[in-house]
Amino acid sequence: MLIDWFTVVAQAVNFLILVWLLKRFFYAPILNAIDAREMRIASELADASAQKDLAQRERAELRDKNQEFDHQRASLLGEATLSARAERQRLLDDVRKEAEGLRTRQMDSLRSDYKNLKGEIARRTRDEVFAIARKTLRDLASVNLEEQIVAVFIRQCRSLHEEKKKELQAVFKASAVSALVRSTFPLSAEQRQAIQLMSQEVFGSAGHFRFETSPDLISGIELSMDGHEVSWSIADYLLSLDKNVGSLLCGESSAEDQKESHPGEKRPEVQNDLRLESEPDGQSR
Amino acid sequence: MQLSPDDIIFWQGGFFKLNATIVFTWAVMLLLTVGSMLLARRLSTGMKRSRWQNLLEVVVTAIEKQIEEVGLTEPRKYLGFLGTLFLFVSMASLGTIIPGFKPPTSSLSTTVALAICVFVAVPLFGIEDQGVKGYCRSYMEPTVIMLPFNIIGEISRTLALAVRLFGNMMSGEMIVGILLTITPYLFPIVMTALGLLTGMVQAYIFSILATVYIAAAMGGTRSGNQPETKE
Numbered sequence: 001m002l003i004d005w006f007t008v009v010a011q012a013v014n015f016l017i018l019v020w021l022l023k024r025f026f027y028a029p030i031l032n033a034i035d036a037r038e039m040r041i042a043s044e045l046a047d048a049s050a051q052k053d054l055a056q057r058e059r060a061e062l063r064d065k066n067q068e069f070d071h072q073r074a075s076l077l078g079e080a081t082l083s084a085r086a087e088r089q090r091l092l093d094d095v096r097k098e099a100e101g102l103r104t105r106q107m108d109s110l111r112s113d114y115k116n117l118k119g120e121i122a123r124r125t126r127d128e129v130f131a132i133a134r135k136t137l138r139d140l141a142s143v144n145l146e147e148q149i150v151a152v153f154i155r156q157c158r159s160l161h162e163e164k165k166k167e168l169q170a171v172f173k174a175s176a177v178s179a180l181v182r183s184t185f186p187l188s189a190e191q192r193q194a195i196q197l198m199s200q201e202v203f204g205s206a207g208h209f210r211f212e213t214s215p216d217l218i219s220g221i222e223l224s225m226d227g228h229e230v231s232w233s234i235a236d237y238l239l240s241l242d243k244n245v246g247s248l249l250c251g252e253s254s255a256e257d258q259k260e261s262h263p264g265e266k267r268p269e270v271q272n273d274l275r276l277e278s279e280p281d282g283q284s285r
Numbered sequence: 286m287q288l289s290p291d292d293i294i295f296w297q298g299g300f301f302k303l304n305a306t307i308v309f310t311w312a313v314m315l316l317l318t319v320g321s322m323l324l325a326r327r328l329s330t331g332m333k334r335s336r337w338q339n340l341l342e343v344v345v346t347a348i349e350k351q352i353e354e355v356g357l358t359e360p361r362k363y364l365g366f367l368g369t370l371f372l373f374v375s376m377a378s379l380g381t382i383i384p385g386f387k388p389p390t391s392s393l394s395t396t397v398a399l400a401i402c403v404f405v406a407v408p409l410f411g412i413e414d415q416g417v418k419g420y421c422r423s424y425m426e427p428t429v430i431m432l433p434f435n436i437i438g439e440i441s442r443t444l445a446l447a448v449r450l451f452g453n454m455m456s457g458e459m460i461v462g463i464l465l466t467i468t469p470y471l472f473p474i475v476m477t478a479l480g481l482l483t484g485m486v487q488a489y490i491f492s493i494l495a496t497v498y499i500a501a502a503m504g505g506t507r508s509g510n511q512p513e514t515k516e
Contacts, residue, residue, distance in 0.1 A: 002289055002291075002393040002394075002451075003393050003394050003397055004291045004302075004304070004306075004392075004394045005394075006300055006301065006302060007291050007302075007304060007306050007307060007392065007394035007395070007398075008394045008395075008397050008398045008401070009398070010307050010398075011306065011307070011310060011389065011392075011394060011395045011398035011399070012398040012399075012401060012402055014307070014310050014311070014314060015369070015373065015398060015399060015402055016402070017314070018314045018317065018318070018369055018373060019365050019366055019369045020365075021314065021317070021318045021321075022317060022318070022321060022365065022368070022369050022372065023365040023369075025318060025321040025322045025325060026317070026318075026321035026325060026341070026345075027345060027364055027365055027368065029325040029328055030325060030328065030338075030341050030342055030345045031345065031361065031364075032328075033328040033329065033330050033334075033338070033342070034342055034345070034346065036330035037330050037331070037332070040330065040331070041332075
């Protein structure tokens with residue numbers, strides 16, 4: 001018989017034992033090793049995925065931050081540029097104002113210096129002119145300057161235009177107040193008398209005269225009556241000299257100016273100057 | 286000429302006997318167990334592993350995958366039984382290259398024992414999955430009339446399983462033995478190599494049929510999942 005039932009039972013038992021043995025020593029260790037490796041791989045993949053997600057989040061966050069930084073930088077740069085421009089403009093305005101102030105102060109100072117210098121020059125010139133004229137007249141013709149001024153004044157008054165004379169005669173006759181004679185130097189009795197005589201003769205005045213000494217006249221004589229006056233002084237000489245000196249100070253040293261600056265050549269034009277000042281309405285004084 | 290290794294008896298005492306089938310079965314069991322213990326002694330759980338471990342993992346995962354492909358969704362539950370079937374039959378076939386080795390599967394007693402194990406395991410797994418009522422009801426599907434036919438089919442397929450394996454293994458042995466007497470030297474070697482291939486195919490067929498039977502008992506139709514086997 002091909003089937004031995006003892007062998008069948010024994011083989012069945014052997015097979016079941018083999019199943020248990022292989023489960024114990026073969027399948028379980030191998031499957032455990034595979035499971036452990038798969039878990040490890042899954043864990044590593046999960047970690048890698050988590051790290052990838054984290055990296056992507058950080059990347060997105062970093063990109064957002066970079067964009068925000070760029071915007072902030074651009075904004076700050078724009079604000080800084082505007083602020084710098086405003087500050088620059090403000091500083092320029094300040095500097096301009098300061099320079100303007102300095103220039104103004106400098107100009108004021110220069111003007112003040114110029115005025116002081118001009119006054120000083122005028123005063124010294126006057127003194128020098130007086131001294132020179134006085135000395136020259138005394139040395140050459142034994143003539144007093146003041147006497148000569150009075151004589152010139154009287155002569156100029158006599159040589160006035162007839163219309164002017166009549167106008168002044170009308171003023172002198174109509175006025176009831178005394179005429180005022182102002183001079184730079186004190187007039188002697190003879191000089192006063194000579195002026196009174198000339199006034200009576202030329203303008204027909206018979207009233208009283210008041211004589212005053214005024215340093216403001218700059219070496220001259222002034223006869224005034226009711227707003228009208230007749231005067232002579234060396235102020236015009238000094239004015240011409242002042243003009244020339246001013247041109248020199250301002251750097252205008254043209255040949256024409258230099259020529260005008262010589263008082264010897266100017267003198268004949270102004271020497272005979274007798275000023276008649278009138279009211280704004282055209283009336284003679 | 287001996288048709289079965291059952292006839293080679295080393296010791297006998299009454300009902301008990303120690304024949305070549307049992308002895309060579311123990312040899313195969315010893316080889317598989319000791320080899321498993323030696324190879325699975327230092328298993329690596331990391332990415333680097335030895336060649337032998339790689340081979341064992343390939344074998345185990347291949348069996349697991351085959352079971353899963355047949356339709357069993359929890360292959361590890363059946364891996365011990367089905368995998369051992371495959372490994373035992375294939376190791377018995379591979380042993381034919383050793384001169385003097387008689388494969389235990391060339392004994393009808395062994396194949397009957399294995400078929401009986403399958404015959405018992407199928408309802409056990411089925412009952413475990415569906416319960417006693419559910420499994421018994423599956424014999425009466427689609428109608429109660431089919432109950433005797435299903436029972437006959439159950440027995441006949443177990444018998445076919447045993448006789449198929451026995452016939453293939455025994456015939457290989459017989460052919461080699463006959464050819465050795467006619468044309469020694471080269472031709473028996475070729476036939477032995479062919480027998481190896483036949484043995485591996487039979488191991489695969491035996492285990493895959495057992496898998497299909499178990500899968501059919503897992504709530505599927507009783508005969509719908511049975512593949513046609515041709516030898």
